[in-house]
Each structure stands twice: as structure tokens, then as C-alpha cells.
Amino acid sequence: MNIKVENLSLSYSNHTALEDVTCELNEKKIYGLLGRNGAGKTTLLSILASFNKPSKGSVTIDGEDPFENANIMQQVAFLYDKSYKEESSHVINLLKDVQRYRPNFDMSYAEDLIEKFKLNKKKPIKHFSKGMQSALNVIIGLASRTPVTIFDEVYLGMDAPSRDIFYKELLQDQHDHPRIMILSTHLVSEMDYLFDEVILLNKGKILLQEEFHSLMSKGATITGNTEIVDDFVQSMNQINFKQLGGTKSVMIYGELRDDKKQAALDKGLEVTPIPLHDLFIHLTEEENK
């Protein structure tokens, strides 16, 4: 499977939600799609899922336009914060409906997940709590085993233990049945360990697309005696700092080469990675754009 997005733009009346977006997702791995509120994440994902048509540019999945393309759509699952308030079916019946148009659907895995999330099989879905409805979306997304699986903030309302089940199952099922998995989220610090690659959208444009580990290697926190830290970081791109008595911590962004890192250690400074959450805040800050 290959997803190719080229010079994609989408405007809603006079508002440009996506502008000249170009990216490629062609490996069976977990992509984290990050961006602040209104950055255009759902808009982009809804185009990939054929819920929306671009104003300009193109999207192809395996070389084909996904829009109203039954063959491609069968292979793409888009799970989002959908309301089930009109849904009077029970969970098994709804999953049987899903199974009809998802050729790889695994009902026994779905049943296993129903047990893990403790969903009540006897209650109509419209009476499920918000978190239970989200768990149902997770079950549909994982058990469908579509070559492209998109979760757009699908965890809303799920409590911490349920989200933990989601993340564990996601990693295990991705390991057993690799696919292109896209996770759009605001829970950056909670979910960063899931990502193989990060795509950062800002104000409708791609700010970066990079392997998680390579992105992480670009930032570092240097901690130690204030004077030594100040001297060490003076020519570096400093994005934040904290001062506690005579100790200072400075976040730097840019490649910290091994020799520089060793030089810091030799000066008695501590070098630690910057969490993705902090990089995300810095990279999308107003004054940086």
C-alpha cells in the first residue's frame, strides 16, 4: 500500500484548511499525526478516507484516486469521534454489519476485545457511555485489519486503563498484522512511544515528517552549573530554559553531534532527550512561524 498526497489544498468557503500539502506514507508502520487545534488533521484524514474531496492537488492510494472508489475504500478504515446516539443495535450485530464490507475482519479478535474493554453485549449501543463508544471504534478499527487504518482522536472519553488496553492491543496487533496505521492525537506525551514516524501539521501545512528517533535526536536538554551551561549553549538554538538555584537546564534544538555531546559530559553537564510533547509545543509556537 502506498499513500501519496501531492500539493493538496482544501478550503471551506473562504477558509483554507489545508494548503499545498505533500507527503507520502508507504510503510507498514505507525504514523503519529500531530497538530494544534484547527491545524487540519481531520480534514487531511477525511480526504484519505474519501469523506472529502480536495479543492486542489491529489491523493492516490496504490495509484488510484480513493474518492468514491469502492475497491480502495474497502481497504481504508477511518475511525473518529462518531456519535452512536441513534444506534439501537447491540454490539455483536453492529460488528457483523462491519464484517460484511471488511474482508479481513476477525470476529474472534473483536469478541476478545469486547471482553477486554468490558462492553455490555446486551445493551443497545446508544446507551453506551462516551468511553464505551470510543472503545467500540477501537474494536472496529483493530479487528477490521484494513491495510490502511486511521484513528482520529479515537480515545475521547476513554479512561486511563481503557486507553492503556488500546495502546497495548494496537502495538500487538500492528506487530502481528502490520499495516499503515495513522494516529491523530493531542495526547502527545502519553502516546509518543507508539509512533514510528511523526507528521506535524501546522496551520494547514506540513511542518515536518520524520522518523520518531531521528526527530528525538534533534533536541536535548543540557543541565548543570549555570555558568558552564550558558557557556556551552551560547551558539546553539535555545528553545527553553529552567533555573533552579545555581543549576540551569536549557533545551536546545538542532542536531547535537556526538562530539559535542561528549564535550558536554566532559564538562560535567547532563544531556537528556527532550520529550516529543515539548518539541511539539516549541515547533508550533506562534512566534516560530
Ligand SMILES: Nc1ncnc2c1ncn2[C@@H]1O[C@H](COP(=O)(O)OP(=O)(O)OP(=O)(O)O)[C@@H](O)[C@H]1O
Ligand atoms: N465543515 C467545515 N466548514 C468550515 N470550516 C471547517 C469545517 N471543518 C473544519 N473547518 C475548519 O478547518 C480548519 C481545520 O479543521 P480540522 O478539523 O481539520 O482541524 P484539526 O487539526 O483536526 O483540529 P482539532 O485538533 O481541533 O480536532 C479549522 O479552522 C476548522 O475550523
